[in-house]
Amino acid sequence: GNSVTQMEGPVTLSExxxxxxxxxxxxxxxPSLFWxxxxxxxxxxxxxxxxxxxxxxxNKGFEATYRKETTSFHLEKGSVQVSDSAVYFCALSEYSGxxxxxxxxxxxxxxxxx
Amino acid sequence: DTGxxxxxxxxxxxxxxxxxxxxxxxxxxxxLYWYRxxxxxxxxxxxxxxxxxxxxxxxxxxxxxxxxxxxxxxxxLEIQRTEQGDSAMYLCASSRGLAGxxxxxxxxxxxxxxxxx
Numbered sequence: 001g002n003s004v005t006q007m008e009g010p011v012t013l014s015e016x017x018x019x020x021x022x023x024x025x026x027x028x029x030x031p032s033l034f035w036x037x038x039x040x041x042x043x044x045x046x047x048x049x050x051x052x053x054x055x056x057x058x059n060k061g062f063e064a065t066y067r068k069e070t071t072s073f074h075l076e077k078g079s080v081q082v083s084d085s086a087v088y089f090c091a092l093s094e095y096s097g098x099x100x101x102x103x104x105x106x107x108x109x110x111x112x113x114x
Numbered sequence: 115d116t117g118x119x120x121x122x123x124x125x126x127x128x129x130x131x132x133x134x135x136x137x138x139x140x141x142x143x144x145x146l147y148w149y150r151x152x153x154x155x156x157x158x159x160x161x162x163x164x165x166x167x168x169x170x171x172x173x174x175x176x177x178x179x180x181x182x183x184x185x186x187x188x189x190x191l192e193i194q195r196t197e198q199g200d201s202a203m204y205l206c207a208s209s210r211g212l213a214g215x216x217x218x219x220x221x222x223x224x225x226x227x228x229x230x231x
Contacts, residue, residue, distance in 0.1 A: 036222075091156070095216045100145070101159065102159065
């Protein structure tokens, strides 16, 4: 079956530091890949997505590149801010059995300190 | 888009009681999903509606759980005879249902946090 593995958190960084959150996946087909962000007490918000190999998703300074050869979709940001503190979820999506099946990782908590 | 809304945001109940949650999806979205999220985990799929038809149910959805989407708009999730293990965040998501299938974006509501005492 499909699975998503994320680096364990929490990740603690100083403001303006470089961020990488690793994500690798296992899929039976050719999935789309997503990063969602969850702020405390809220639901998940789409951060970025990529739908085919070598696609780069980007939003709000965050980037991730769909690497089919390494089955990875690592999230990066050049300079984090305190407001980026949240839990980040990597997810893959396949169309299976007539519906969009999304598999999430366990999440990586990011804490940015001033 | 006004976004996906869920009600209530928090629910505390005693073991054995029934609870019902409501989800209002984005108005033009015909696909609706329910997920359950426990502490420190990602969301896990529960069930899926396309318009008013419930087309898929996870093995996580025991007989005590029932979901409806009567007119293809809002949806309800009911849990009967709640157990402490039902304590979790229940998330609703909706999507437009693009021809691209897996690239469709699911938009999530804020969730209902259930605590069973």
